[in-house]
Amino acid sequence: MERTRCMSRLSRLKKTTVKFLRQVFHKPKAKISRGSIIIVLALTIIFFVALGLRLQPLLNSQPIVRAFDPWLQLKLTSYITENGILAFFAWHDDSAWVPFGRDVAAGVYLGVPFTTAFFYWFLNAIGIRVELIYVAIVLPAFMGALTCMVMFLLGRELHSNSVGLFSALFLAFLPAFMQRTVVGFFDNECIGVFAIVLISYFFIRSTKKGSMHSAVGAGLSLAYLLGSWGAADFMLGLLALYGFFMLASGRYSRRLLTSYLITLSLGIFLGGLIPRNGFDNPTSFSMLAPIGVGALLAGYEVWQRIGVYREATASVLAPHMKPILLGLLAPAVGAAAYFIFAGIEDLTISPFKANP
Numbered sequence: 001m002e003r004t005r006c007m008s009r010l011s012r013l014k015k016t017t018v019k020f021l022r023q024v025f026h027k028p029k030a031k032i033s034r035g036s037i038i039i040v041l042a043l044t045i046i047f048f049v050a051l052g053l054r055l056q057p058l059l060n061s062q063p064i065v066r067a068f069d070p071w072l073q074l075k076l077t078s079y080i081t082e083n084g085i086l087a088f089f090a091w092h093d094d095s096a097w098v099p100f101g102r103d104v105a106a107g108v109y110l111g112v113p114f115t116t117a118f119f120y121w122f123l124n125a126i127g128i129r130v131e132l133i134y135v136a137i138v139l140p141a142f143m144g145a146l147t148c149m150v151m152f153l154l155g156r157e158l159h160s161n162s163v164g165l166f167s168a169l170f171l172a173f174l175p176a177f178m179q180r181t182v183v184g185f186f187d188n189e190c191i192g193v194f195a196i197v198l199i200s201y202f203f204i205r206s207t208k209k210g211s212m213h214s215a216v217g218a219g220l221s222l223a224y225l226l227g228s229w230g231a232a233d234f235m236l237g238l239l240a241l242y243g244f245f246m247l248a249s250g251r252y253s254r255r256l257l258t259s260y261l262i263t264l265s266l267g268i269f270l271g272g273l274i275p276r277n278g279f280d281n282p283t284s285f286s287m288l289a290p291i292g293v294g295a296l297l298a299g300y301e302v303w304q305r306i307g308v309y310r311e312a313t314a315s316v317l318a319p320h321m322k323p324i325l326l327g328l329l330a331p332a333v334g335a336a337a338y339f340i341f342a343g344i345e346d347l348t349i350s351p352f353k354a355n356p
Helices: 004-027 034-059 069-083 085-091 113-126 133-159 161-173 177-181 188-209 214-227 230-250 254-272 285-305 307-343
Strands: none
Touching: 034 133, 034 161, 069 085, 069 113, 069 133, 113 133, 113 307, 133 161, 133 177, 133 188, 161 177, 177 188, 188 214, 188 230, 188 254, 214 230, 214 254, 230 254, 230 285, 254 285
């Protein structure tokens, strides 16, 4: 009897042990489609082809910094890596704007030098000892190839995987883009184009799927662009034009309002924290246009929600429409006159302000 009980206990223990080991060491069987494998292989090929094309000048020449502006970027990056981030924002460069000197942080974009410094610190932290000059030279080529990968995501979000692959392939061989992301061209474009494509991807994804995370991603990407390149004004205008067109064509949705307001408010606020941008110029057209479109979208949403009270409101305001229209028209005329005057004002260069 005792022997039978012992055998039963051993049998149960054996079954429990085997079941536990199977759960711990089991091999999960994930189904990976042939199409997914082909897409991954195609993207890998596109990435390395794009990177190789941009690194090709290294085969025939020494690693050098191309053009003049990249030398300033290298100087900024060197100061950051040698003295730290806080020292950079307090840096007054006496070798520029002689004899007055110059507050560097107030006159330069931070995207390229800080991104390069991050990669330099990261590589050295993981044990890859590399000189700063090599990181700076290779960064444009790497960012160019990485932009092709983000372009695939954008094309896939717009239509399909095929559109994404062809978009990435065309961008990899685009001559104008290759010129600005070739090895050694260490300037704002390599970061700026990447940020523009990333903003487009996150913003479209947010408007299509109502994703708050994508809207926040678009806002952070916009702030990155505002801190990296002056062409951020074009992206602000494009977002404003998109929002206005969707409203005018009757394709407004609450997802558009949410995505637009989160993207613009987060991007403009964080971008304004960059010393070169600041919050001193909120009346520029590049800022007023997206803010105005945001106000239109919000106003239209309010108009839809108070539909029950429209007729009553209209009957109350009807006798006062002339003074209301006059009150709206007068500031608009004044603003137009200001912009016309500001547009014909002579260009001035001052060592106490950001670069014109």
